[in-house]
Amino acid sequence: MTCCFYAAHPPAKPVTLTFHPAPLTLSTTKREAAAGVALSYSDNNKCNCSQGVPVSPPHTLYLLFVISIMFFSFLTSALFTKTARAEKIGSRVRIGVLTLYKPQHIIITFKRYGKPVIPVINGEPLRDSPVGPDGTIEVAADSAGYLRVLGRDSGNDIFSKSQVHNLRFAPSSITNAPFDFEITIPGKVIRKYYGSLEIKFRKNGTILPVITKNLEDYIAMVVASEIKGFKEKEVIKAQAIVSRSYITAHGARHRKEDFDFCDTTHCQLFRGHSVWEETGRAQTAKIKSLIRETKGKVIYRNGKPVVTYYTAACSGYTATPDIIWGGSVDHNLVQVRDPFHKSGTKYFPWIRKIKRRNVINAAGWKLGVTLSRDARIYVSSRSELGDYTQEVTVEDKGKVYTIQGDKFRRAVSRSFGWNLILSNSYDIIREDDYIIFKGRGFGHGIGFCQYGAREMAKLGKSYTEIIQYYFPSSQIVDRY
Numbered sequence: 001m002t003c004c005f006y007a008a009h010p011p012a013k014p015v016t017l018t019f020h021p022a023p024l025t026l027s028t029t030k031r032e033a034a035a036g037v038a039l040s041y042s043d044n045n046k047c048n049c050s051q052g053v054p055v056s057p058p059h060t061l062y063l064l065f066v067i068s069i070m071f072f073s074f075l076t077s078a079l080f081t082k083t084a085r086a087e088k089i090g091s092r093v094r095i096g097v098l099t100l101y102k103p104q105h106i107i108i109t110f111k112r113y114g115k116p117v118i119p120v121i122n123g124e125p126l127r128d129s130p131v132g133p134d135g136t137i138e139v140a141a142d143s144a145g146y147l148r149v150l151g152r153d154s155g156n157d158i159f160s161k162s163q164v165h166n167l168r169f170a171p172s173s174i175t176n177a178p179f180d181f182e183i184t185i186p187g188k189v190i191r192k193y194y195g196s197l198e199i200k201f202r203k204n205g206t207i208l209p210v211i212t213k214n215l216e217d218y219i220a221m222v223v224a225s226e227i228k229g230f231k232e233k234e235v236i237k238a239q240a241i242v243s244r245s246y247i248t249a250h251g252a253r254h255r256k257e258d259f260d261f262c263d264t265t266h267c268q269l270f271r272g273h274s275v276w277e278e279t280g281r282a283q284t285a286k287i288k289s290l291i292r293e294t295k296g297k298v299i300y301r302n303g304k305p306v307v308t309y310y311t312a313a314c315s316g317y318t319a320t321p322d323i324i325w326g327g328s329v330d331h332n333l334v335q336v337r338d339p340f341h342k343s344g345t346k347y348f349p350w351i352r353k354i355k356r357r358n359v360i361n362a363a364g365w366k367l368g369v370t371l372s373r374d375a376r377i378y379v380s381s382r383s384e385l386g387d388y389t390q391e392v393t394v395e396d397k398g399k400v401y402t403i404q405g406d407k408f409r410r411a412v413s414r415s416f417g418w419n420l421i422l423s424n425s426y427d428i429i430r431e432d433d434y435i436i437f438k439g440r441g442f443g444h445g446i447g448f449c450q451y452g453a454r455e456m457a458k459l460g461k462s463y464t465e466i467i468q469y470y471f472p473s474s475q476i477v478d479r480y
C-alpha cells in the first residue's frame, strides 16, 4: 500500500571490504586533483553593441554566424525535447533502488544459470575475471568519492579495484541483457532482482544500484507490491492502468539524478523479484496475465495523461493534491464521494493514542520553537468534502502558530513512526496526558482509492467502471 516509511540513516563510516575465508582489505586511495582548464575572457572580446558602436562588415558576418548557430541549436534542442518526451515512457525503465537505506557497502550475488557475468569497470570489461554463478562482488563507497570493488572470479581468485567511477555488469555474450542477482545491505536487507545492473556513487557518499528493466515487467511488480493480498481481477487491472498512467504523466522523476524512478512511494513501491516470492506462484501468474491484458492502457482527461495518484483508502471522499499539499489546482483530478467505503470497513475509522508531550515536541521541532507543556494543539481547518486536515494550530504562551495539515502529519510520523496518523483526514483530541488521533482512510487520500476499488470489484464492476468512477470524464487510451 502507499504508506510512507523512513529507514534510519546509517552513520558515515569507512567500510572495510572483507571476503571470507580469505580476508582482504582494499586500500583507500585519494582522488587525484582533476586537471582544470581555466577559461578567461579578454576585454577585446566584449560586445560593444549596447554602446551604440556602428556594426562594421566583419561584425555583420559574425552576427549572421551567431544567428545561424542559434537557429541550429534551437532546432537541435527542439529535437532533443521531443526525444526526451518520448523517453518518458520508453519500453525500458531505469530504477534507482534501496535509496532509503543509504548504503555505503553492498554485496551483489549473481545467479545466471551457470553463465558468468562480466564486471565492466570504468568502461573496461574484466574479461579475464568473469564472476561465476553464485559469485559475489562487494562494493563500498570511498570517502574520496569513488567506489571500491572486491570480487571473486570464476577461477576463485580474488580481484580488487579502487577509484571506480563507473561500474556495470554484463552477461558474457549479450551486453545489457538482463540477469538474476541479489543485493544485500549487511544487517539490513536482501533483495532479488532481474534486469541489468549499474552501480553509481552518489554525491551524499552512498551507493546507488540502478536496475534497467522492461517497463511492463516493472509495472507488474509495482502492482504486486501495491495490492498485496487483493484477489479480485478487476481491481488488479485497474491498479495496473493507474500505475502505468502515473508513470506516463509524471515521466522520469529522477532524470536529473540519471535514473527514471526510485523504489519508494515517492515514485511507486518496487521491491524487485522478492515480491514474486512473497506473492506466491498462483497469484504471480494471475497478476502477470491480468497486466498483459491491460498492456499500454493509460488514463487521459482533457487530452492529457492523468497524474493518477493513488491511496490505500480515502476518507469517504477522495482528495486532490491542492487540498493535501496546497499549490496549483492544475492536476486534472476531482474529488469523488466514495460510498464503497463504509463505517466498519478497513481504516474507517482508525484510532491511535500517544503521550501528549511527544506531540508537543514534534510540533515544536517543526516550528523551530520550544513549546511549553501547556501548548494547545488542534485542527483549525478542514476540506469541505472529506474532512481532510488542512491546518493545525498550536497555541502557547499567548502565541499562535499554524502548520499545514500534511506537514504536521509528516513531522509527527518522522519522530514517532507512520503508524500513528494513518491518513490526512484526522482529528487531534486531548485526553489528559495523551493525544488521541482519530481519522478515516489510509495514506494521502488522493485519486484512486485501492480499498474502495476493491469493494467495487467485489460488486462486479469492471476495471473501466472503476477507473471512470475515480477519474470522472476520463478515457482509457491504448498508448502501445
Ligand SMILES: [Zn+2]
Pocket (backbone or CB within 6 Å): 253, 254, 261, 262, 263, 264, 266, 267, 268
Ligand atoms: Zn522517486
Ligand SMILES: [Zn+2]
Pocket (backbone or CB within 6 Å): 313, 314, 315, 316, 317, 338, 341, 449, 451, 452
Ligand atoms: Zn475510498
